Amino acid sequence: MALVRGCNFPDDLYYDVEDNVWARLEADGNIAIGMTSQGCALSGEIVAWTAKKVGRVVDQHKSTGTVESGKWVGPVKAPVGGEIVAVNEAAVAIPSTINADPYGAGWLLKLKPADWERDAPALLSGAAAAEAFEAKMQAEGFAGCA
Amino acid sequence: MDKVWRVVDTGLRPAAENIAFNRALLEARQAGEIPNTLRFLRFTPSALLGYHQSAEQELELGYCRANQIEVQRRITGGGAIYFDETQLGWELYLAKPDLGCADMAQISRRICEAAARGISSLGVEARYRPRNDIEVDGRKISGTGGAFEGNALMFQGTLLIRFDVEKMLRVLRIPAEKLSGKAITSARERVANLADLLGFVPDTEAIKWVLSAAFAQEFGVSFLPGELTVPELVRYREALAEIIRPEWIDQIVRPAADMPLLQAVCKFPGGLLRASLAFDAPARRIKQVWFSGDFFVSPKRTVADLEAALRDVPLAEIEPRIAAFFAQAQADLQSLAPADFVAAIKQAVE
Numbered sequence: 001m002a003l004v005r006g007c008n009f010p011d012d013l014y015y016d017v018e019d020n021v022w023a024r025l026e027a028d029g030n031i032a033i034g035m036t037s038q039g040c041a042l043s044g045e046i047v048a049w050t051a052k053k054v055g056r057v058v059d060q061h062k063s064t065g066t067v068e069s070g071k072w073v074g075p076v077k078a079p080v081g082g083e084i085v086a087v088n089e090a091a092v093a094i095p096s097t098i099n100a101d102p103y104g105a106g107w108l109l110k111l112k113p114a115d116w117e118r119d120a121p122a123l124l125s126g127a128a129a130a131e132a133f134e135a136k137m138q139a140e141g142f143a144g145c146a
Numbered sequence: 147m148d149k150v151w152r153v154v155d156t157g158l159r160p161a162a163e164n165i166a167f168n169r170a171l172l173e174a175r176q177a178g179e180i181p182n183t184l185r186f187l188r189f190t191p192s193a194l195l196g197y198h199q200s201a202e203q204e205l206e207l208g209y210c211r212a213n214q215i216e217v218q219r220r221i222t223g224g225g226a227i228y229f230d231e232t233q234l235g236w237e238l239y240l241a242k243p244d245l246g247c248a249d250m251a252q253i254s255r256r257i258c259e260a261a262a263r264g265i266s267s268l269g270v271e272a273r274y275r276p277r278n279d280i281e282v283d284g285r286k287i288s289g290t291g292g293a294f295e296g297n298a299l300m301f302q303g304t305l306l307i308r309f310d311v312e313k314m315l316r317v318l319r320i321p322a323e324k325l326s327g328k329a330i331t332s333a334r335e336r337v338a339n340l341a342d343l344l345g346f347v348p349d350t351e352a353i354k355w356v357l358s359a360a361f362a363q364e365f366g367v368s369f370l371p372g373e374l375t376v377p378e379l380v381r382y383r384e385a386l387a388e389i390i391r392p393e394w395i396d397q398i399v400r401p402a403a404d405m406p407l408l409q410a411v412c413k414f415p416g417g418l419l420r421a422s423l424a425f426d427a428p429a430r431r432i433k434q435v436w437f438s439g440d441f442f443v444s445p446k447r448t449v450a451d452l453e454a455a456l457r458d459v460p461l462a463e464i465e466p467r468i469a470a471f472f473a474q475a476q477a478d479l480q481s482l483a484p485a486d487f488v489a490a491i492k493q494a495v496e
Contacts, residue, residue, distance in 0.1 A: 044251050047458045048198035048223070050398065066197065071224035071278045071291040072250045072299075073197045094429055096460070140248035 002130035005137050005144035007037040009130055010103050014123035017132040019061065019077035022103065023123060026110070031080055033064065034107040035098060038133060041145045043069040046095045049076075051087040051109050058084065060119045064109055067098070080119035082111035151182040151365070152372035153358055158231060161192035161218035162390045168221050168237070168293070168300060169389070170381035175239045176298035179377040182244060184361060184369060186354050187235040192216045193317050196224045196291065200400040209316050219395050222291035222302055224278060225434070228317040232309055232339075234350060236261070236357055237302040242294070244365075250292070254278055256364065257301050258290055264360030265305065268353065270343045275454055284447025285338035305357075306339035308347060321407045321422035321436050332438055336450055404428055410494035416481025417441030421490035430461045435491065441482050448477040452487065461495060464488055 002009040009015065013022040020039030024032045040046070051065035058064050063075035064084065087109045091097050098106035113119065124132050136142075156167055164187050174180045193205050193215050201207060201217055204226035210217050215228075229235070238257060245253060258274040265272035265280065265287065272288075275281045280288035280303070290303040311333045315322065322329040341347045358369050374382075388394055409422045418440040424433040435456050437449050455471050456464065465488050472484040 042248050042250060045458075050198055068196075068198050068223040070251050070254060071196075071222065072254070072294060073221060073223040073292070074294040094460075139243075141246055142248060 002127070002133075004038075004130050004133045005142065007041065007133070007137075007145035008103075009036065009133060011126055013103065014079065014120065014125050015129040015133070016061070016077065016079040016123055017129065017136055019079070021077055021079050023079040024107075025116070029112070030085055031082065031111045031113050031116070032107050033076075033079055033109060033111060035067070035076065035102050036133075037102050037145050038137065038142065040099045040102050042142070043067065043072070043074075043099075045069055046098045049091050049095045049098060049108065051092070052084055054084050054087060056084050057114070058082065058111070060122065064111075067095070076108060078111065079123055080111060080113050080116060082113040084109055085112045086110040149365075149367045150370050151184060151362075151367045152180070153184045153186070153369040154372055154374060155186040155354070156374070158188040158190060160190050161194060161216045161229070162386060164189060164235070165194075165218055165220060166382050166386035166389050167378075168302070169385040170378050171237075171239045172221070172293060172295050172298055172300040173381050173385075174375075174378045175241060175300075176296045177377075180239070180375060182241060182367075183239040183372075184358060185237045185239070186357075187237065188231060189229040189233070189235065190216065191230040192218055192228070193226060194229055195219045195226050195395070197221055197293070198223065198398060199226055200398050201395060202402045203400050203405040204319055206317060206319055213316075215317060217395060218389070219397070220291065222293045222300070224289065224291035226318055227289060227304065228314045229304060230310070230313070232307055234305045234307055234353055235302060236305065236354075237300060238361065239298065239300050242297045242299055250294075251277070253299070254290065254292065254301065257361075258288075258303070260360045260364035261288065261290075261303055261357060263364075264357040265340075267356045267360070268340065268344065268348055270338075270340065275451065277454075277457075279454060281447075281450070282338045282343060284445075284450040285336055286450075287338045287340070287343075305353065306337065307350070307353065308341040309337065309339040311337055319402070319405075319407065319424070321409070321424045321434055328438070332436060336436070336453075405433060408494040410490050411439070412486065412490045412493055414441075414482060414486045414489075416479075416483070416486065419482060419486055419490045421487070421494045423491065423494055425461075425495060432456050432459050432461065432464065432491070437487065437490070442480045443482070444478040444480070448475055448479075451475065456491075461491075464491055 048068040060081040
């Protein structure tokens with residue numbers, strides 16, 4: 001696990017650094033996605049998560065749904081393109097789960113990827129992801145995860 | 147030389163048009179088609195939901211229908227509001243990199259503190275109250291909310307110039323005994339407007355000028371009046387086509403029964419405390435709470451500050467949150483104890 005300015009980035013995930021989202025390749029070929037610990041820190045306490053409906057097809061870097069925190073509403077971008085096959089209803093019901101456990105119980109939804117091989121090169125993992133997050137935090141003047 | 151940002155005024159419009167402009171300008175800023183922009187706007191009578199809210203839970207829909215009050219959904223977060231010609235809307239459309247900070251709470255604070263300075267220069271003492279209110283002596287005078295899209299953000303606020311509190315109570319489903327004298331008094335204790343505070347109705351152009359000046363000073367820019375551009379108008383027409391459809395308002399529908407309005411009246415040795423709350427039953431979370439009754443607290447604004455601090459707080463966390471609030475607030479409760487506020491909320495829920 002990489003630790004960058006107090007924010008953890010598990011090694012087994014793929015990151016879209018710009019959009020602050022992660023992707024995990026599941027055993028069944030689907031992709032679980034969620035917000036990164038830095039994304040959660042920038043947002044503050046999340047009070048709503050509304051996903052697009054199961055069955056909707058979303059392009060890479062397009063919105064899969066919206067989160068709200070501190071009265072800010074913004075999209076959660078898809079790290080890869082695909083069809084939404086599951087939404088984490090537990091995170092819909094209790095959105096603070098996303099802050100509490102962004103890589104575990106706070107996952108957001110699952111996608112059946114349209115073309116993982118095509119989209120994955122845009123994502124980073126391991127040391128490359130950590131380096132990119134550090135550069136992004138530097139540019140944003142980000143103090144660190146609490 | 148200062149950087150130059152644009153200021154536009156889109157005048158008095160129905161809610162659907164104003165919200166379509168929100169999306170159009172935010173998208174246009176994200177696409178780099180427009181400069182950073184300050185927009186002023188006004189609304190014909192409207193009940194505006196926060197993006198993630200349900201009309202059934204937040205509004206008295208029968209009253210809205212009978213009184214030609216347009217129901218609309220904002221693209222920003224926060225709670226439902228009643229907006230009419232007696233208020234002025236202000237909005238900033240900015241590129242995030244121009245702010246040098248990506249922390250959303252800090253961005254809110256910076257914009258709200260600047261707006262509060264502008265409002266204060268009219269002759270009232272306006273202050274930012276986290277998370278997103280601007281208040282005068284504990285009474286809200288401006289509510290705010292934001293939306294972002296990639297590297298662009300839109301932050302918007304209301305400003306109450308004159309305000310019909312009774313109308314607000316009729317339109318919104320809020321935790322107060324409807325239209326009783328007490329409810330109206332309670333609402334007046336929580337909501338302020340410039341005309342009442344100043345003793346006259348300030349000129350709208352003067353208000354726009356002080357807000358523009360405050361934002362110009364905060365961001366080190368000057369504002370140049372501008373017009374909407376063709377790309378914005380194209381995006382506006384596309385957005386309006388979606389926003390005027392019932393599906394836009396109905397995209398989140400939750401039964402009113404899932405957000406009951408609950409009340410408890412508790413008699414403590416130190417006085418009578420009434421807790422009225424809107425409770426998100428499935429998430430077991432307080433949406434909004436109003437305290438009233440017969441007790442002493444100084445300064446008086448403590449109650450409003452406590453209510454603001456308890457918005458969206460899970461029931462399981464109220465005890466530490468209330469304890470932390472009173473540990474930090476320099477308040478003299480005299481007769482009541484912090485635990486009494488906890489007990490009143492719990493009794494209302496149980």
